[in-house]
Amino acid sequence: MPMKPAPDAPLCFHTLIHRLEKLKLNYLEIPAAVVQQLGGTFNIRLQCSVNGAEAFACGLVALGEGRGYITLSSKRMKPQGLQLGQQVAVRLWADTSEFGMEVPEELAELLRQDEEGDRRFRLLPPGKQRYIIYHVSGVKSSQKRxxxxxxxxxxxxxxPPGKEDFRAMLGLPPREAL
Structure with a gap:
């Protein structure tokens, strides 16, 4: 079985930007041969750079027939003038960060100081950990982060452990109470 690439050995290839209308998202198609070079598995965390732009954290999702995809938001496409159907140069490499994305300094410091908060954060599934990291990272102001x-x-x-949901973490009422 092919080995996953070393963090310092990115895979470089060309692919097209597509749209999944059903999910209302743009994506980069990852050919089956590249998926095999990544170990042949999906739901792995990667770093991705498109046309030499700044890298972003992403996950590889199954597309069918051994192919995969990585979502590409309009927010990432616009500054580079990228369009649907356009061929782009992609660099992918293993994301070796602890949580699959960079933790904002404010959250990292809070977790260092709050033992119970850190313990509960580490008990969460990786997707919920990334949700917290992503939400905290989503503002420019350090105070807002x-x-x-x-x-x-x-x-x-x-x-209660095992009953964590995003609405409750945001301090919002449950959906059924709306």
């Missing part, structure tokens, strides 16, 4: 980190981690500590 800290406010979001405090809100999410404090609410997380109040929830």
């Amino acid at each position: 800290l406010d979001r980190a405090l809100l999410l981690i404090n609410n997380l500590k109040q929830l």
